[in-house]
Amino acid sequence: MSSNGKDKVSFTLDGETVTVDAGETLLDACRCAGRPEVPTLCHDDRLDPYGGCRMCLVELDGAPRPVPACKTRAADGMVVRSQGEKVERVRRTMVEMLLSEHHDDVGVKPNELQRYATEFGVEAPPVRFERRDAWEDRNRFIGYNPGACILCDRCVRYCDEVMQCNALEHVGQGSTALMQPTDGKSFLDTSCELCGGCVSTCPTGALYEKQAGGLAEADCDKTRTVCTFCGVGCVIDLNTSDGKVVKVTAETGVGPNDGHLCNKGRFAFEFIHHPERLKTPLVRGEDGKLHETDWETALDRVAAGLRKVADEHGPETVGFLASSRCTNEDVYALQKLARGVLGTNNVHSCAAT
């Protein structure tokens, strides 16, 4: 509800009257009203509005100069123009300005800046600033190429607002400003949890997945699936090349995770192609060694073993521990088995701790 107690506000957007929820930004309103895309670079729906890139400037009657749509809340009676020669020219210049500091030769991620450059027909900027020094980091997962950074602050704000880790910082000012892991240390020596959220939000590929080995996202096939590391059920996209997973991404606005992932979900996929990965159940033979078998045989063996112990020593001598990788439904079924079939309350899931 707005301060005047109303929960809707009406204003004029590109000549039409629009009604939106109080508190909506002009950017949200433009999207709801189906206006042509208002370009943004420093904006991520998962973060608080920042208003730094100045790509989303729109004209607002009565304001001394254009206002950022991402940061301005709609209010009754506003008269807003989201398109027009002036703001479009300014947006184009912003792209040109950002290209002057952007050195993208890694090209591993869909580059939002390059996309706008192509869309607006911006060619070489009239000046090219020196590339920032390379950043070596001994962590295995998050790569950082300061040359491609456009200081949109998305990574820094993600790390602060979503993760509350503050493992990234915006240091310096003017021409020497840059993003870096806090205090200029390796990610491993900061409070970084290696969730890779900064990578997911970076619009230019300055932050990228090292495991992808420089492979561009466009060259990968995507398979949507559910992460198996825990019961949350995060929706993930396995990015594969030549039938091998090279990175994991998640789409904002999809699933319970809304584009967020933990370090396991995003980076711990190397086991998939590991030569020692178990692909079938193993049971111990009379020779005392483990042999591959099928699930039916293995489960029969487990059932027989459990029944034998319970029959000989009583149900209280049997217990069940569920993995945190099990879903809620799996864990429910397991406790049914324990209580209903075996008759014991010795049941626990490590996700409970």
Added chain:
Amino acid sequence: MTVMDLERLKGLRGCGGAGFPADFKWKAVRDEPAGAEGKVVVCNADEGEPGTFKDGWLLAERPREVIAGMLRAAAFTGADRGYLYLRPEYTRQKAAFLAEVERMVGEGLLSLGSGAVWYGAGFPGRPVVESDHGLDDIALAQLEWHVAHGSHDLEGEPTANGGLATDGKLSLLRPLPPRARPAIEPAPANGIAFRLDVCIGGGAYICGEETALLESMEGRRPQPRHKPPFPTQAGLWGLPTLMNNVETFWWAERLLSEGGADGADDVGGVPGARRLYSLSGDVQTPGVYECEVGITARELIERHGGGVKGGAEVACWIPGGAATGVLPGTLLDTPLSPDGLKAVGTALGTAAVVIYAAPREPREVAAHIMRFFAQESCSQCTPCRLGCRAFADWMDGSCTAPPADRASDWLEAMELGSICGLGFTAPLVVRQMDRWFEGAMA
């Protein structure tokens, strides 16, 4: 304290550069409802505009009137906390101010507990310069270009951030979170319940921008906020905040006190009739001079500055601090008033007049100003961060100048797209060069 007649402030424009009507701010803060946490008065003493040193002089020599002005503002707006946000190089001013606070507490004018000091946040990695030495020239000394182009015989090496380490301690201060707002003692004998503390600034030009200043006080990176809300509505810690420049508080006190404390009755009825001009550069006797608004630069130089050094021609001059750009010597008869300077495309700014005698190069002066902006941009918004940098490069010739249409689009983007005054006034330096000289770019 009696209810004041705000009419007596009408016409007083803020002296910190933007020239915003002071009475408007006072009224706006008075009219804001006071929540449980009250309201705040902040005195902006982060005097960083190159060429400006009148606030430093006032705090060192006339702290009583500045504090009295803050007290009046507090009584008028209903604020119970006041802060002086002081640039870190002003150590002498800090001592003078704190001594005056102590005296006023003793006299029953300020609440007990007044005078606490804390440090505001600056940019990580940027050292904050503190010094215990004579700092009358500190505002002059902050720029390399002042060392290179000004005529002051400054000693010492310019520091990396543009300051001058005469013999000062260079220390990296970690930003400390502001102390929890301490309790305010009941109203003292002769005054209102008002606690006055000092926050030492983060050591950056942008900290003088009012919302960046608030961010710094709150312990964050000093990046300007988006307005609205304005500080009068939601300022320090979200409280209604009245922020004025040192000189503005000083004038307010002179205008509102009965009769004027130091024979200044002549200004009592005419707010904005006089200003403190900081005169520096190639003149015989640089200094802070109180003059009627509308004095010309030539009169200022001749009446107070003792003439141009060596009797040389004036190659160019700055009318109101670096952000007001460079004017040619032929315009020395321009009245130094808001309207007079508006007519030649600029503004009175901080009323800091810097004189550059021949053979100094106007283009070089302008390029140095742009380099200063490029270094001092907080780097939050694209047009200021990259625009200032590009124009600095183009103007000092370190890279080839762009086609005219690109330069003009870039200026437009800076003027329309920047978040704060640093970015949207920086193009003035380029436009003034184009208007009065042979062009901004080589």
